[in-house]
Amino acid sequence: MADNSTTTIRATFDTRAAADLAVEHLVQQHGISRPDIFVRSASDRNTAGSAPSGGDASHDQGARRDAPLRGEIEVSADIASSQAAAVQRSLGEAGALNVSSR
Incomplete structure (x- = not known):
């Protein structure tokens, strides 16, 4: 009998660029449908991550102040347990800082 159970996997990232990657x-790589993947703040605060990257970083003036880094x-995502x-x-x-599944 095939095992078709699922598990929820969660990972946290310090930049939006790493989360997008x-x-x-x-x-x-794993064929998971985009509507089955969820991206959100790991806390109750609006955030673009905890470190500047990509468009969050300005080369001449340091980190931008209009993107909340909080x-x-x-x-x-819910995935097959075998994955x-x-x-x-x-x-x-x-670049995940932490990965957990349940």
């Missing part, structure tokens, strides 16, 4: 890994970003180890590795390669 993780979403691309989930879609392209905490980590969480990426989560858990491979997805955890991909999230780590994308």
